[in-house]
Amino acid sequence: xxxxxxxxxxxxxxxxxxxxxxxxxxxxxxxxxxxxxxxxxxxxxxxxxxxxxxxxxxxxxxxxxxxxxxxxxxxxxxxxxxxxxxxxxxxxxxxxxxxxxxxxxxxxxxxxxxxxxxxxxxxxxxxxxxxxxxxxxxxxxxxxxxxxxxxxxxxxxxxxxxxxxxxxxxxxxxxxxxxxxxxxxxxxxxxxxxxxxxxxxxxxxxxxxxxxxxxxxxxxxxxxxxxxxxxxxxxxxxxxxxxxxxxxxxxxxxxxxxxxxxxxxxxxxxxxxxxxxxxxxxxxxxxxxxxxxxxxxxxxxxxxxxxxxxxxxxxxxxxxxxxxxxxxxxxxxxxxxxxxxxxxxxxxxxxxxxxxxxx
Numbered sequence: 001x002x003x004x005x006x007x008x009x010x011x012x013x014x015x016x017x018x019x020x021x022x023x024x025x026x027x028x029x030x031x032x033x034x035x036x037x038x039x040x041x042x043x044x045x046x047x048x049x050x051x052x053x054x055x056x057x058x059x060x061x062x063x064x065x066x067x068x069x070x071x072x073x074x075x076x077x078x079x080x081x082x083x084x085x086x087x088x089x090x091x092x093x094x095x096x097x098x099x100x101x102x103x104x105x106x107x108x109x110x111x112x113x114x115x116x117x118x119x120x121x122x123x124x125x126x127x128x129x130x131x132x133x134x135x136x137x138x139x140x141x142x143x144x145x146x147x148x149x150x151x152x153x154x155x156x157x158x159x160x161x162x163x164x165x166x167x168x169x170x171x172x173x174x175x176x177x178x179x180x181x182x183x184x185x186x187x188x189x190x191x192x193x194x195x196x197x198x199x200x201x202x203x204x205x206x207x208x209x210x211x212x213x214x215x216x217x218x219x220x221x222x223x224x225x226x227x228x229x230x231x232x233x234x235x236x237x238x239x240x241x242x243x244x245x246x247x248x249x250x251x252x253x254x255x256x257x258x259x260x261x262x263x264x265x266x267x268x269x270x271x272x273x274x275x276x277x278x279x280x281x282x283x284x285x286x287x288x289x290x291x292x293x294x295x296x297x298x299x300x301x302x303x304x305x306x307x308x309x310x311x312x313x314x315x316x317x318x319x320x321x322x323x324x325x326x327x328x329x330x331x332x333x334x335x336x337x338x339x340x341x342x343x344x345x346x347x348x349x350x351x352x353x354x355x356x357x358x359x
Contacts, residue, residue, distance in 0.1 A: 020301055023294050027308045034315045035084050041323055044075040051076065083212040087318045088311040089224040090209075090273035091283060095310020097269040098284030099291070099303045100231045103238035104262040105168045108292075108351075111285035112270045114175045115263060119182035120152025121145040121274045122205055126189035129200050139219075141204075142275040149271035152178060157263055166259055207278040207333030209318050216276050223272035228307050230265050234258065235299035242297065280333050282340025283310055289347045 039051045046067050053064025054076050067073050097112045105114075112118060124144035160166050160174040190201050237258050241248045245255050274280065291305045314332075317339070321330040 016296065020295055020305070023291075024305060024308065027305070027312055031088070031308065031312050031315065034312065034319060035088070038084050038087075038315060038319045038322075039076060039080045041319070042075065042080060043327075044069050044071050046072050046076065078214075082214050082217055083209050083318065084315065085217050086212040086220060086276070087209055087315045089217065089220050090277055090280065091311040091314025092228060092307040093220075093224045093269040093273045093310070094280065094283040094314070095287040095291075096228045096231050096303055096307040097266045098310075099288035099299070099306035100234070100238070100262050100269075101266050101284070102288050103235075103299050103302075104241065104259055105172070106242060107168065107172070108289060109285075110172070112266055113179065113281075113284075114172055115266065116152040116156045116175050116178040116182065117149045117267050117270045118274060118279050119179045119186070120155075121149035121271055122279060123152070123182050123185050123189075124148025125204050125275075125278075126186050126193075126201050129197050129204070130189045130193045132197065142216075146271045146275040149274065150267050152182065153263060153267040157260070165256060171259075203331070204278045205333070206331030207274075207280040207336070208321075208329065208331060209277055210329055211276060220272050220276060223268055227265050227269040227272070228304070230261070231269075231303050231307075232300070234261055234265070235303050238262075238299040242299075278333065280314070281337045282344065283313055283336055286340045286344050286347070287313055289344070293347070293350075 036048050036051050040046050040048055044067075046069065047065075050065050050067045050072065053066055054073060056063045057066060058077075067076065069075075094112065098110075101112060101114070102108055102110045122145070124147060125141055127148075128141045128144040156171065156175050156178050157166065159178070160171040162170065186201075186205075190198055193201060237248075237253050240251050240253050241255065241258060243251075248255055270284070287310045288302065288306045291302055291309055295301050295305055314336075317332055317335045321332050321335055324330060324335075
């Protein structure tokens with residue numbers, strides 16, 4: 001038996017397992033309720049019974065009513081359901097990425113943007129919009145955002161390496177510098193863009209799920225689900241890394257390889273989402289905090305719970321974006337920032353009042 005095996009965390013106490021089960025069950029119920037509610041609301045009237053009946057009908061079970069409106073079935077399956085599924089996938093990806101990055105950096109303030117992935121994706125999207133033509137046709141814009149997001153993350157990692165190792169502080173400071181440079185490029189692209197392209201740049205950076213289709217879901221789903229699964233596999237090593245680098249190395253953890261794997265997973269999770277939705281802030285920062293408060297710091301529980309909570313949060317935010325103002329689709333990133341900022345401030349105050357720590 002290896003040192004890592006012998007150092008594996010003990011089973012959770014019964015009370016903690018009960019709290020975990022209650023939180024996961026509550027989040028699951030909330031996700032299902034929000035999904036049905038989100039599918040109901042819109043210009044084409046649809047009841048919850050019709051939504052459930054339509055899903056059951058597609059599954060071969062005629063156990064509920066189909067939408068009475070002539071366009072109801074098409075609206076559900078071609079417009080609303082893809083949007084609901086994409087919200088779940090992107091929210092889960094951002095929540096999982098935040099929990100993973102905070103764990104590998106041992107820093108509760110870490111979030112996916114710190115390694116440059118969001119800023120890099122924005123640079124690619126802005127460049128494609130300014131160039132126009134074939135660069136914005138089809139999925140070219142999303143492809144540019146995905147590619148530059150991965151490239152920027154790789155650049156941050158390469159620049160932060162010294163003598164074959166990466167230090168957490170160096171990665172964060174390098175990320176700050178690269179993010180600042182990317183911000184300058186975004187400002188340059190915005191300045192030279194035509195008025196129409198400038199509006200498109202601003203709208204993309206505000207975030208939206210308005211472009212959701214089943215084709216988009218088919219691209220995002222394997223990347224998101226694969227990234228979340230990889231993060232769950234990595235979770236036990238993050239629990240050991242939380243004991244300190246020297247202790248983790250003594251217990252058989254290859255710290256450098258864990259960091260490399262975590263950064264790659266985070267880059268894929270975030271790029272797969274923002275490439276199609278634009279920049280969505282605070283989900284990857286706030287959601288892991290909330291789950292850490294509710295469930296504790298054990299990553300084998302925290303990471304899947306953060307993914308589930310991220311899906312709930314983004315689905316709720318998208319529901320608000322579509323319903324708070326009649327006949328308008330508010331920017332999703334604006335809503336997550338307006339809500340996430342005060343919530344994060346409250347959590348910081350709470351942490352400070354408890355004299356430090358992660359919860």
